[in-house]
């Protein structure tokens with residue numbers, strides 16, 4: 001099920017102000033309480049669809065998907081009273097644009113002790129855009145084990161898919177133009193929670209496949 005609700009109230013849009021983190025011209029579309037609320041909703045949706053979430057394993061995609069997966073695991077534990085295994089899945093070596101970009105540092109793959117065989121794996125990421133990161137994640141997962149099913153939870157779906165991939169759980173559908181950027185900030189990595197919609201720097205790069 002694609003959740004196409006984009007009814008998160010973000011309140012009045014504060015005026016853009018210059019920021020050291022480069023988010024100066026961006027405007028927030030979700031703030032901390034909104035993010036907490038949508039994660040709570042997604043956790044309830046996972047429990048409902050998985051009929052209790054007994055065999056759920058959450059795997060976050062670095063960077064920020066890992067923090068979101070941990071937050072979802074905490075919320076699942078609050079709802080079900082059981083700890084959900086949570087880990088991370090690095091997709092760097094599975095990207096289809098490795099030859100087009102300078103090498104990226106590898107991130108951590110950390111699979112919970114009981115593995116993924118026969119489990120319901122919920123991949124977690126912050127932004128869904130072209131879908132190439134998730135394609136790579138499915139390849140990476142295939143080298144680790146054979147889940148009984150794989151689902152996808154994302155905080156923001158900004159559209160512009162280049163592959164037949166969709167999310168099962170969506171925090172916010174955010175229609176965007178290709179001239180825009182979506183930046184997710186999370187307290188664990190960035191010191192605060194926010195989703196910022198900004199304008200792409202005008203530059204020589206064309207297309208968007210290389211952005212993912």
Ligand SMILES: O=P(O)(O)OC[C@H]1O[C@H](OP(=O)(O)OP(=O)(O)O)[C@H](O)[C@@H]1O
Pocket residue numbers: 061062063064065125126127128129130131132133134211212
């Ligand atoms: O659907 P796609 O076009 O693949 O884009 C989505 C991906 O892009 C961003 O990751 P990025 O590669 O920028 O790495 P980061 O998470 O470390 O910032 C984002 O976190 C998603 O993982």
Ligand SMILES: O=c1cc[nH]c(=O)[nH]1
Pocket residue numbers: 127129158180181182183184211212
């Ligand atoms: O705008 C974008 C595109 C891909 N990934 C992001 O995190 N933001």
